[in-house]
Amino acid sequence: MSEKLFLPRITDIVIRGFNFDLTFEDAAARFSQQEGTVVLLSGSDQDCARYHILAADPWLMLKGSGNIICVKVKDSAGGFVCHQTDQDPFDLVDALVKKLSFLDKRFNLPVAAGLFGYFAYDLKDKIESLPKTCVGDGLPDICLYAPSVILIQDRQTRENRLCLPVFDRDKGQKEVLAREEYFINRLEQSWRPGSFHADNTGLVSSFAKPEYLSAVLQIIEHLRQGDIYQANLSQRFETGFSGDAYALFLELFKKNPAPFFAFVQAGDHQVVSTSPERFLKVAGQTVETRPIKGTIARGETPEQDRENARTLSLSTKDDAELTMIVDLMRNDLSRVTEHDSVEVTAHKRLEAYDNVFHLVSVVEGRLKAGVSCVAVVRAAFPGGSITGCPKIRSMEIIDALEPVKRHVYTGSIGYVSFHGTMDLSIAIRTAVVHDGRLSFSVGGGVVYDSDPQKEFEETLAKGKTLMEILTQGVGQHIEKPLMAWVNGCFVPQDLARLPACIPGVLYGAGLFETIRVDAGIPIRLPEHIRRLETSWKSVFGGFFPDICWKSIIIQLISKNGFEQKTCAVKLLAAKDDRPGRHVFAAAFIRTYVHRLELLGKKGLDLVTFPHVRHSFLADHKSMNYLFYDLARVFALEHGADEALILNSDGTVSETNTCNILAIDGKNMIVPASSHVLNGITLRCVMQIMAKKGFIVSNMSVDVETFCTLSYVFVTNALMGMVPVRRINNTIFEMDRLICRQVNEMLFSAC
Numbered sequence: 001m002s003e004k005l006f007l008p009r010i011t012d013i014v015i016r017g018f019n020f021d022l023t024f025e026d027a028a029a030r031f032s033q034q035e036g037t038v039v040l041l042s043g044s045d046q047d048c049a050r051y052h053i054l055a056a057d058p059w060l061m062l063k064g065s066g067n068i069i070c071v072k073v074k075d076s077a078g079g080f081v082c083h084q085t086d087q088d089p090f091d092l093v094d095a096l097v098k099k100l101s102f103l104d105k106r107f108n109l110p111v112a113a114g115l116f117g118y119f120a121y122d123l124k125d126k127i128e129s130l131p132k133t134c135v136g137d138g139l140p141d142i143c144l145y146a147p148s149v150i151l152i153q154d155r156q157t158r159e160n161r162l163c164l165p166v167f168d169r170d171k172g173q174k175e176v177l178a179r180e181e182y183f184i185n186r187l188e189q190s191w192r193p194g195s196f197h198a199d200n201t202g203l204v205s206s207f208a209k210p211e212y213l214s215a216v217l218q219i220i221e222h223l224r225q226g227d228i229y230q231a232n233l234s235q236r237f238e239t240g241f242s243g244d245a246y247a248l249f250l251e252l253f254k255k256n257p258a259p260f261f262a263f264v265q266a267g268d269h270q271v272v273s274t275s276p277e278r279f280l281k282v283a284g285q286t287v288e289t290r291p292i293k294g295t296i297a298r299g300e301t302p303e304q305d306r307e308n309a310r311t312l313s314l315s316t317k318d319d320a321e322l323t324m325i326v327d328l329m330r331n332d333l334s335r336v337t338e339h340d341s342v343e344v345t346a347h348k349r350l351e352a353y354d355n356v357f358h359l360v361s362v363v364e365g366r367l368k369a370g371v372s373c374v375a376v377v378r379a380a381f382p383g384g385s386i387t388g389c390p391k392i393r394s395m396e397i398i399d400a401l402e403p404v405k406r407h408v409y410t411g412s413i414g415y416v417s418f419h420g421t422m423d424l425s426i427a428i429r430t431a432v433v434h435d436g437r438l439s440f441s442v443g444g445g446v447v448y449d450s451d452p453q454k455e456f457e458e459t460l461a462k463g464k465t466l467m468e469i470l471t472q473g474v475g476q477h478i479e480k481p482l483m484a485w486v487n488g489c490f491v492p493q494d495l496a497r498l499p500a501c502i503p504g505v506l507y508g509a510g511l512f513e514t515i516r517v518d519a520g521i522p523i524r525l526p527e528h529i530r531r532l533e534t535s536w537k538s539v540f541g542g543f544f545p546d547i548c549w550k551s552i553i554i555q556l557i558s559k560n561g562f563e564q565k566t567c568a569v570k571l572l573a574a575k576d577d578r579p580g581r582h583v584f585a586a587a588f589i590r591t592y593v594h595r596l597e598l599l600g601k602k603g604l605d606l607v608t609f610p611h612v613r614h615s616f617l618a619d620h621k622s623m624n625y626l627f628y629d630l631a632r633v634f635a636l637e638h639g640a641d642e643a644l645i646l647n648s649d650g651t652v653s654e655t656n657t658c659n660i661l662a663i664d665g666k667n668m669i670v671p672a673s674s675h676v677l678n679g680i681t682l683r684c685v686m687q688i689m690a691k692k693g694f695i696v697s698n699m700s701v702d703v704e705t706f707c708t709l710s711y712v713f714v715t716n717a718l719m720g721m722v723p724v725r726r727i728n729n730t731i732f733e734m735d736r737l738i739c740r741q742v743n744e745m746l747f748s749a750c
Helices: 024-029 089-099 121-126 174-188 209-224 245-255 302-313 316-334 373-380 391-401 452-462 464-472 525-539 549-559 595-599 626-637 680-691 736-746
Strands: 010-017 038-041 051-065 068-074 080-085 114-119 142-154 160-167 196-198 230-243 260-265 269-275 278-283 286-289 292-297 343-352 356-366 412-417 422-426 430-434 437-446 483-486 489-492 510-518 566-575 583-591 604-608 642-646 652-655 659-664 667-671 695-699 711-716 720-727
Touching (some): 024 038, 024 142, 038 114, 051 089, 051 114, 051 174, 068 089, 089 121, 209 391, 230 452, 230 464, 260 412, 292 302, 292 452, 302 343, 302 356, 437 452, 510 549, 525 680, 604 626, 626 642
Parallel strands (some): 604 642
Antiparallel strands (some): 010 160, 068 080, 196 230, 278 422, 412 422, 430 437, 642 652, 659 667
16 A cells, blocks of 8 residues: 555755753643644653653654554645555554655654654554454554654753654755744744643543452463463543643643653544653664563652562562563564574663652663564564563453453554654553543553452552542532432432343333423423323333432432523433343433524524334334434434434425424424324424414425425424424525514423
8 A cells, every 4th residue: 555655755854953942841732732743751860761752743644443544645735635555554654664764864863753653552453363352442553643843852961953854845945944934933822731620420440349359360360270471450440531631741741750751642532641661662773672560659758668669679479570571572572683682681670750669671682684663563562561471362361351442551652763763662651532531541460479459459559640630620620520310319420321231222122201491490391201101101011110200300400500501301211121120210411502502503404314214113202213313413414404204105204303394374284104203392382383373284295395385393392493494405484483482482481
């Protein structure tokens, strides 16, 4: 694929001295919202923490997961051209690096041009044939960017260097000067630190504590059976998150600087890494890895701190664990290094960090001639310190025990240059912000004599800094979590769960009602409850729970402080066939803003869904809702707000969330369907219009005829009556006066 992809050739790299008055991390902040920005900060006084690096304004983007990778290349007009390929990701990156290689100069810098970003742990499946038994987030397995500008600060000399690649398509120095000017202008822009906060429901783990302890015991059993010698088990924590991910990155760096801090702005997600561990470094013919094994919390007093350091240094367990991983890494590196060149240059070195002490070893080797940086990654990926020994069997056990894919956690973050250098970290102490959620994992190595309780506590110690900052809610007041009612109990809505094995989940065997609440008053609640109970008896028969839904809704309003707000309440009743159970019942609430207000429109646009519907389930608000959800997606993809649903004979029925009606003169026409939801709001509208002197009729009508009528409206419990602006290509006049009059009557106090 890389042969077919048009890539500019790098003909030179301009390197200039560059002075600025900002701190490096504040300078990088000016670019933190731009996709492709990668910030690598070296904190602490360790000998591997020398350079700060900012990579910005990418001219190439590479992202992919599964068998599809997309490579976007900026063209001469400034836009990006996308090329898709199913090429092996390691082969693809290797080919790109070779094609873009620039070895004409010797750089006294770690990197002057290259690819920056991450290799997710799940790329292991491209190296070994492993069972895939974990659920993923749908995020990329690989995410790399080639920047058009790199800023490097040498912490030892305090010198700054600006690196700008020159391409064969550039017209002299004009483009290079333009990129430099762009960079300078961004630095001169004003910037204020952003804020962030997490849900105060706290962090939710992928494991309950007993489950984690059980998983440790299962690994110990594998050890007893001789399957493995060591395995690294982790648990993922997750919470709601809003605000600026880079602000979180800065706060973490201030609190606990480590050698391999990294921030990746990947557009739809951000990676914040506080790793202390180097995975692989290549400079010239030398390759280096620095595995970490052995962790203990810092002491609360100087005496306890010294005692903890001594305890870790003398620990036979941690010594054996580190020695084992060092041997594994030596074996991995021997695949790409000259015979007998791999050596341990430092072993069991104690390194101190804000919350923990670590034991670290340094392993070096001399690469064979012609071995590329990507070949080194493939030989050692993922790092042995975060998998186990033997590596393949350990990864199989990890997949079987951990409930979610690790994604970038325990993968690698850093750069692969176009001139033969590379520096990648092990992505531990790493968080991902995506879709309003933040997740991060912490883990530890389990060996034969591991204590499950201590292993659990070690994971908490490793995540302490991030946990503290998140739970403190830096920068903003934390809002109360929404409360829900579930089977008799009020719980935080994010923690409300349906058992996966019940028919309500397996088959959509359940019903729901959506009710509008105005200033604490549920609108037409008796009618909604009557319809829910009638539908239950019609579909499932037998017992329906004797629940005072009104009392539950009133408590739900009160517990969420919504007494003066307009809200949407959803009642749910799902079939539950577990012993002693019959119904799984729940109620949820959220504030409601009218849909037209959200859309900034005066009426809704409809498009005909191409798949007709004929099912008795249409008579009910069924949890078997996939048909309507696909119709919603179809409408959005075709520039509409709602999908027009047709009966099996092609006549009009409803939309994916509303009943539909038309007015022509003094006639009100409601389309007839053999199966359609008996809309509570529609019935009220029919009564109101009849009192206004309209002749209300229910008749079959095809789309073409329906579009000849003067006015079209849709109705549901939340919106009331809303005008339709368009069906397919037909534009309607909108009688907003009649809507306002009807809605005033619909939502008067009930």
